Amino acid sequence: MMTTKIEVATTRVELARRLDAVRAAGKSIGLVPTMGALHAGHLSLVEACARQCDFTLVTIFVNPMQFGPTEDFSKYPRTLEADLALLSGHGVGLVFAPATEEIYRPGHETFVEVEQAGTPLEGRMRPGHFRGVATVVLKLLNLVRPNVAFFGRKDYQQSLVIRRMVADLDLPIEIRVCPTVREPDGLALSSRNVYLSADERRRAVALSRSLRLAADMVRRGTRDSETILSAMRNVLAEAGGIAVDYLVLANPDTLQDVPRITGPTVAAIAARVGKTRLIDNEILGE
Amino acid sequence: MMTTKIEVATTRVELARRLDAVRAAGKSIGLVPTMGALHAGHLSLVEACARQCDFTLVTIFVNPMQFGPTEDFSKYPRTLEADLALLSGHGVGLVFAPATEEIYRPGHETFVEVEQAGTPLEGRMRPGHFRGVATVVLKLLNLVRPNVAFFGRKDYQQSLVIRRMVADLDLPIEIRVCPTVREPDGLALSSRNVYLSADERRRAVALSRSLRLAADMVRRGTRDSETILSAMRNVLAEAGGIAVDYLVLANPDTLQDVPRITGPTVAAIAARVGKTRLIDNEILGE
Numbered sequence: 001m002m003t004t005k006i007e008v009a010t011t012r013v014e015l016a017r018r019l020d021a022v023r024a025a026g027k028s029i030g031l032v033p034t035m036g037a038l039h040a041g042h043l044s045l046v047e048a049c050a051r052q053c054d055f056t057l058v059t060i061f062v063n064p065m066q067f068g069p070t071e072d073f074s075k076y077p078r079t080l081e082a083d084l085a086l087l088s089g090h091g092v093g094l095v096f097a098p099a100t101e102e103i104y105r106p107g108h109e110t111f112v113e114v115e116q117a118g119t120p121l122e123g124r125m126r127p128g129h130f131r132g133v134a135t136v137v138l139k140l141l142n143l144v145r146p147n148v149a150f151f152g153r154k155d156y157q158q159s160l161v162i163r164r165m166v167a168d169l170d171l172p173i174e175i176r177v178c179p180t181v182r183e184p185d186g187l188a189l190s191s192r193n194v195y196l197s198a199d200e201r202r203r204a205v206a207l208s209r210s211l212r213l214a215a216d217m218v219r220r221g222t223r224d225s226e227t228i229l230s231a232m233r234n235v236l237a238e239a240g241g242i243a244v245d246y247l248v249l250a251n252p253d254t255l256q257d258v259p260r261i262t263g264p265t266v267a268a269i270a271a272r273v274g275k276t277r278l279i280d281n282e283i284l285g286e
Numbered sequence: 287m288m289t290t291k292i293e294v295a296t297t298r299v300e301l302a303r304r305l306d307a308v309r310a311a312g313k314s315i316g317l318v319p320t321m322g323a324l325h326a327g328h329l330s331l332v333e334a335c336a337r338q339c340d341f342t343l344v345t346i347f348v349n350p351m352q353f354g355p356t357e358d359f360s361k362y363p364r365t366l367e368a369d370l371a372l373l374s375g376h377g378v379g380l381v382f383a384p385a386t387e388e389i390y391r392p393g394h395e396t397f398v399e400v401e402q403a404g405t406p407l408e409g410r411m412r413p414g415h416f417r418g419v420a421t422v423v424l425k426l427l428n429l430v431r432p433n434v435a436f437f438g439r440k441d442y443q444q445s446l447v448i449r450r451m452v453a454d455l456d457l458p459i460e461i462r463v464c465p466t467v468r469e470p471d472g473l474a475l476s477s478r479n480v481y482l483s484a485d486e487r488r489r490a491v492a493l494s495r496s497l498r499l500a501a502d503m504v505r506r507g508t509r510d511s512e513t514i515l516s517a518m519r520n521v522l523a524e525a526g527g528i529a530v531d532y533l534v535l536a537n538p539d540t541l542q543d544v545p546r547i548t549g550p551t552v553a554a555i556a557a558r559v560g561k562t563r564l565i566d567n568e569i570l571g572e
Binding site for chain 1: 298391393394395396397398399400401402403420424425428429431450451453454455456457458
């Protein structure tokens with residue numbers, strides 16, 4: 001079997017040269033921004049991109065600005081060779097994998113804030129996180145100027161922040177948010193799952209199980225949020241060893257808590273399993 | 287004499303339609319963003335734009351977000367008919383004059399901060415001002431996607447904030463900063479000069495006179511900043527009725543005060559003449 005070698009650019013100059021040629025050929029460009037440590041969730045974005053766009057660009061950049069001072073930036077998995085192998089054969093035109101200094105020049109001092117969407121939930125737990133996300137995504141969108149950019153719904157609030165930013169700043173770019181990809185038992189794929197011990201891995205499934213329970217309850221007619229949240233908390237408590245950061249039923253546009261389910265509602269959860277922080281979500285009542 | 291009627295767009299849709307045609311014709315686009323109340327200073331930007339670019343777009347938008355709650359947003363001069371008459375015959379391809387709601391949609395919540403460049407001087411006197419400037423300029427740059435955008439050096443710190451933003455956010459746009467245009471006696475042209483009474487107008491010339499004195503002193507060899515600032519303060523005090531907000535000799539890239547003149551230095555002044563706040567600056571030691 002032949003493996004196709006994927007082209008990799010590490011500088012802005014190489015990136016621009018390659019994209020100029022793509023644009024000159026009249027091709028549409030799709031962007032899949034990632035932090036590497038790729039898994040089937042990322043692959044589903046790449047495949048959606050390759051279906052919709054003539055040219056698929058994957059960026060691999062572990063963005064220091066979206067990690068807090070006590071978070072896992074230094075130990076975040078960096079697996080470029082494996083990432084390139086995984087992407088092979090999926091129609092990727094170019095991987096852009098720059099060094100930190102290629103993205104952030106000395107004296108970088110410009111930041112983007114998305115105020116409402118970035119404030120609750122992850123915004124409260126991880127101060128500065130969405131500022132870092134919005135800033136790097138805007139930079140990547142400007143460097144690449146894609147027609148479409150693809151994000152995973154697993155990071156629901158991130159996708160909301162980015163959709164708001166793109167609309168508010170008048171970027172002529174379509175944002176596509178793709179479904180969460182899960183392990184057979186329901187655990188949402190995440191680059192951070194590799195941190196889990198075998199025991200933690202077993203307990204971690206309670207996150208998705210609690211979300212599925214919530215979806216079932218809504219489907220069967222439960223409307224009172226506290227009833228649903230209470231049942232979800234029981235599932236998490238029974239698994240043991242799970243410290244919940246937040247568990248909410250919220251309006252999917254504003255992320256404000258809803259007391260009753262009267263329309264599409266996002267159930268969002270963040271929890272630490274051992275030392276590993278996981279997030280997951282599900283849209284209920286769709 | 288025939289006057290050419292300038293084309294005016296008031297919606298994004300009209301703007302995009304016109305610019306698509308310009309781009310399809312392979313023409314370069316220059317942007318001159320203004321708040322209207324146009325004077326010869328703006329005209330010099332328009333002329334620089336028409337010289338460098340195939341198509342000149344002037345935007346006229348009084349941006350509420352860059353005014354503080356106690357500032358002059360509601361009384362800021364709005365003179366669209368006179369503005370269009372002034373622009374006539376200067377090679378303007380299109381004027382974009384949108385309503386506030388056309389630029390800021392309901393729920394707008396994304397803001398751009400340029401931290402260092404936006405902090406001292408005007409940033410300290412007018413909290414939120416540069417956040418408003420950076421945000422609206424980024425939106426206009428995204429709506430227009432010009433090859434070049436033109437700004438006046440009269441708003442020196444604003445031009446620095448915008449240059450930093452464009453560099454940090456990787457926008458493929460050249461920023462041109464054009465010299466301040468002055469009245470014969472030296473007063474920098476400003477849309478706010480119309481607020482001045484005849485008496486205030488006479489006193490206001492002390493701002494530019496103090497800057498000219500500083501430039502002369504540096505040219506003749508003075509290097510000590512306090513000696514220069516002291517002479518400038520005397521000029522302002524002698525004029526009478528001028529309340530200085532700040533008066534600095536600063537590094538033109540960082541806006542940090544310099545104790546001695548060892549290279550290009552910006553002399554920047556903000557002062558209230560009666561109720562009218564004026565700013566002016568000069569680069570010394572070039």
